[in-house]
């Protein structure tokens with residue numbers, strides 16, 4: 001990140017923000033003018049400024065998700081000017097800076113839109129569907145016993161790298177938000193292939209693929225049309241190769257597992 | 263539900279059906295195109311009529327015809343089920359969305375492109391297949407049903423030619439995304455082969471559809 005720029009001029013902006021009281025109320029876009037925003041602020045800091053304004057006026061501040069503000073936790077979301085996490089590729093909203101916007105610009109801010117991610121309030125959506133998919137099999141349930149010696153289980157570096165790349169998924173849901181089908185395939189594929197590639201994860205690979213995909217379908221996410229929108233908007237660059245691997249894992253599991261009932 | 267129906271009614275299972283039937287339909291396009299090139303033979307359609315007669319009566323072809331029909335039925339059925347599911351997966355649309363920043367137009371409009379192809383298919387089948395099989399078509403100089411004449415006459419009408427050209431453009435865009443997409447759906451991706459599959463799929467889509475589109479244009483402008 002560049003240091004603060006003394007020449008950067010404060011910006012005036014118009015925000016169009018989705019406001020919704022609670023899950024059962026209808027929502028609407030509300031327009032807020034905002035003055036004197038520093039280009040060095042992050043997008044969330046800009047919203048903090050707006051919320052302080054609203055509080056001073058006695059209005060309800062805008063509810064939005066955030067936690068680490070360091071791009072690692074996956075809590076922040078926001079569909080900004082028609083893009084998940086805003087116009088910059090490979091960034092979360094907390095890592096997006098106002099210098100990427102210009103003075104006088106109108107910025108639309110919407111929550112993730114998916115049947116499986118119902119809006120809680122304003123810009124906050126309920127992403128617990130992801131938790132339930134994880135609970136369906138996104139873990140290794142073997143007893144680990146004592147600490148094994150380093151390098152006791154040889155894993156080729158290329159495989160370790162791929163598994164690690166898949167493991168960087170922060171569960172933000174931008175893939176669902178960006179996909180025209182609100183499909184969760186990129187998320188599920190990252191979770192499935194990360195474990196399927198490593199020896200510890202291989203023991204349960206069949207039940208994992210079967211159960212996680214079944215849960216994904218139950219939650220009401222759409223199917224994959226291979227548009228690639230997910231990978232293009234993913235803040236950590238999870239690759240489409242993982243979706244190909246998930247397809248292999250799932251069909252392989254379905255055709256060869258002992259599970260005849262479902 | 264047992265494992266089999268469960269597998270093929272899952273989102274991934276349905277996509278696998280679509281990809282297998284889609285690639286099968288691609289193989290049909292090759293055969294259909296090669297056969298139809300006999301229209302260009304300068305013999306007043308005799309060779310084309312013999313070929314059509316063979317396609318209409320050979321028992322192996324007639325059996326494959328049923329497989330082809332099933333391919334279409336499964337492809338279209340799952341396309342319908344998935345496209346509907348995908349629409350309900352996002353009940354509230356975004357007020358502002360810029361999909362062209364992250365995906366191609368054809369990849370986002372497979373349902374629309376497929377529907378154009380389906381409308382074309384129905385008209386096309388009625389005009390050629392239905393009339394060849396069940397209609398009353400006069401014989402040519404060799405005493406074979408003169409389907410060639412039906413083709414020539416059909417392609418004298420401008421709206422018919424337009425329908426064909428539009429449908430072939432739709433098919434080209436359908437396949438530009440669909441061909442390589444099918445390999446991704448089947449999990450057949452590899453650093454070495456995927457770039458080739460993508461390039462081949464693009465060339466395949468453009469060439470096959472150009473080949474089909476040339477026929478109505480040829481008979482409209484040069485006959």
Ligand code: HEM
Pocket residue numbers: 223224225226277278280281282283284285287288291337338341342344345372373374375376377379380436437439440441443444445447448
């Ligand atoms: C000659 C005719 C056709 C051929 C060769 C063909 C081929 C293909 C191929 C190869 C795919 C990619 C499958 C995948 O991504 O796994 C595909 C997808 C698709 N096709 Fe077709 N198709 C044809 C006709 C149709 C028709 C008539 C319809 C609809 C009425 C249709 C609707 C679709 C849809 C919606 C998809 C995208 C499915 C998805 O990714 O969710 N197609 N097609």
Ligand code: SF4
Pocket residue numbers: 168169170171172173174175176186187190230233234235236237238
């Ligand atoms: S795959 Fe990428 S976009 Fe999807 S949840 Fe994981 S980090 Fe977010």
Ligand code: FES
Pocket residue numbers: 065066067068069070071072073074075076092093094095
């Ligand atoms: S707030 Fe943690 S990733 Fe943005």
